[in-house]
Amino acid sequence: MRNFSHKTGPATHITDETQYHNRRKFLKTLGLGTIAAAGMFTVGKHIRNASAAPDAPSATEAAAILRPGIDLAGHPKLAGLYPANRNMLYRLPADAKLTEAVIAGSYNNFYEFTTDKDRVWRLAQQFEPDPWTIEVTGQCNRPGKFDIDAIHTMPGVQLEERHYRFRCVEAWTMDVPWTGFELNQLLKQVDPKPDAKYVRFITANKPEQMPGIKNQPWYPWPYFEALRIDEAMNPLAMMVTGIYGKPLPRQHGAPFRLIVPWKYGYKSPKSIVKIELVRERPKTFWETLAPDEYPFLSNVDPTVPHPRWSQASERVIGTGERRPTLPYNGYAQYVAHLYQ
DSSP: OOOBBOOOOOOOBBBOOOOOOOHHHHHHHHHHHHHHHHSSOOSSSOOTTSSSSOOOOOOOHHHHHHOOOOOOOGGGGGOSSSSSOOTTSSSSTTOOOOHHHHHHHTTTOOOTTOOOOGHHHHHHHGGOOOOOEEEEEEEEESSSEHHHHHHSSSSTTOOOEEEEEOOOOEEEEEEEEEEEEEHHHHHHHHHHHOOOOOOEEEEETTTTOOOHHHTTTTSSSSOOOEHHHHHSTTTTTEEEEEEEEHHHHHHHGSSEEEEEETTGGGGGGSSSSEEEESSOOOOHHHHHHTTTSSSSBBBOOOSBBBBBBBSSSSEEBBBBOEEOOGGGGHOOOOOOOOOO
């Protein structure tokens, strides 16, 4: 049963992470050699001290960081949908506060633009997420293409705000107020066939607008991810259209991204253009590159370390607080039964 509050502005809080990938070692595991290790893979240059507050952006920068990817003035059908009512069923721990919007918007993993988390929002400003369509195809009885208005307003879709923990595999975390709807509401529209066992997601491939695609051709673009059908149909899995009460900014994956809060963040692809229902388990982007480090399931598990760092604790972006990692990122009561 759903429990909603009236429309209110979201709370705030959060911070930074000193963990980062050892690209040289990673390249060696892929067999790409010393030349690639010397220069092809770049590491984010601005790894800030996690106990220090990040530099405050100027007013102009803050406006750009928070700028929605779609303009509601151009979509009158969506008027009144933002901010959405908050679903009170999924609550953060009592001592948690939301990450500040500017901090969450200026610290992002989005390799299609750059590996430097601090620069993603800047490079994403040239990205155009409107107009946009998502194609849903494969093992379903009613495949189709859906534009921005259609996805927001299709029958059975109920836009709402949820406060979720967002846990990166790099051992940092944010607490974020996403706006969107349950992924199962979209999948039910296309009526999956009984032999649809997995759901595959393919994201935008626009090298003219996404410089990371051109500058990092060794990655197997476009980005692709997948879930089991039972995971995709779980009520926690969320097709996200907004954040902090407004449509998604570009660096957050405008206009549509996925959030699977009990899994590491790379399982939540951004700027989705295609969804395929398939019979056989597909490979995923990072699993293809390093299956020992980024397996298909990738559920948050404090007892299973990454090969190069512990997952037992996590650093909160914005505050530097260190807190214990929770099994399934704190959502075991909703999803643990999927893996018994």
